[in-house]
Amino acid sequence: MTMHEDALYDAIFKRRSVRRYAGPLEPGTMEEVERFAHSLKPLFPDIRAEVRFIGGDDLRGPFKVEAPHFLAIFSEAKEGFAANAGFMLQQMDLFLSSRGIGSCWQGGPRPTRDVKKVSDRNFVISLAFGMPAEEVHRQSVSEFKRRPLGEMTDIQGMERLLEPARLAPSGMNRQSWYFTGNEDVIRVHHARSVITDRMNQVNAGIALCHLWLATLHDGGRAELALEKDAGQDAPRGFSYVASVFSSERGS
Ligand SMILES: Cc1cc2nc3c(=O)[nH]c(=O)nc-3n(C[C@H](O)[C@H](O)[C@H](O)COP(=O)(O)O)c2cc1C
Incomplete structure (x- = not known):
């Protein structure tokens, strides 16, 4: 890093x-x-x-x-x-x-x-x-208005990578993302929407940025990838955007 x-x-x-x-x-x-x-x-x-x-x-x-x-x-x-x-x-x-x-x-x-x-x-x-002309920084993470991690992922035990992604800003604070995967790879999906689809995709890119920085910070490879079949991993109503690998791909 x-x-x-x-x-x-x-x-x-x-x-x-x-x-x-x-x-x-x-x-x-x-x-x-x-x-x-x-x-x-x-x-x-x-x-x-x-x-x-x-x-x-x-x-x-x-x-x-x-x-x-x-x-x-x-x-x-x-x-x-x-x-x-x-x-x-x-x-x-x-x-x-x-x-x-x-x-x-x-x-x-x-x-x-x-x-x-x-x-x-x-x-x-x-x-x-x-x-x-106002505060640039929050004093503690408790000041962030965000949904709990359990509502945006089914992955257990990867808080060190997912908590930074949870804190990402989003348009109208929608937090329109979902994370799937495991300890080697985390996949980011965006909520599909007729009206705010583009903003939801921007939001997912922002969350990916935080996830990428967290993976780098953790000492992982932080390889950004577009996986071919990851769409199957998307929950209902969501579309796959991209993945961050923390270890060697395919290992
Ligand atoms: C894609 C995107 C679009 C946004 N558009 C606006 C905007 O047009 N006007 C505004 O005042 N805030 C805008 N915001 C700021 C969000 O309202 C804000 O990030 C969110 O409420 C979370 O608050 P925080 O950034 O202070 O953590 C936008 C944020 C994102 C990520």
Whole structure:
């Protein structure tokens, strides 16, 4: 685990959405954020995705927060693009929190005018951020409003990997994920929905990011994989998204 990944892992247990901002980042800090934005690891490397910093005027829609900066992700529309976007931008959410910078996912607002498209890639979702005017960190895990682990998995005894995934943020705090598997591999599934399917897939990507960091932290291989027949593992009403292997595949 790199120092960077360690800091992201620690932020899982403290982060919260920040909706009030004091102002923009210092230019030097902004440069660090830009550098990190270009090092985000994809969940599915074969999906072409790109992040762009945009201004608040370029976004409009419900539940928008007044923030000085927004990081938007654009992607080609390949299967898994929404989970891939969630996985990537969650690394930024955790990075910002680890640096004491406020951030909030923005599922409601959509871009106006010319920022709708970047080359052949479509806007997926954005993350608002800036200097916080409220608490960036929670004092303890008990402050997270989340369902108990037993409602989101049937796996026993893997709390060290699943508890960080349980704490993941989600649109409208739906926690629309389910975990199956064993001590070698954990599979993540998203709740199917007519209205919020895309958001549910973003949410599953966010949970996968936490699961991946937890597996790295645990000293495991943390290999991200798309297993061929894992769809059979999905509970009723859920669709398989991806897996994280903590030990050698096939062993
Ligand atoms: C995909 C996604 C979309 C979200 N969209 C919005 C939004 O449009 N506006 C907002 O204020 N919060 C939004 N949120 C923040 C959630 O409401 C928040 O993460 C959740 O309630 C859990 O709270 P916490 O992040 O403080 O732990 C979104 C979160 C996610 C993951």
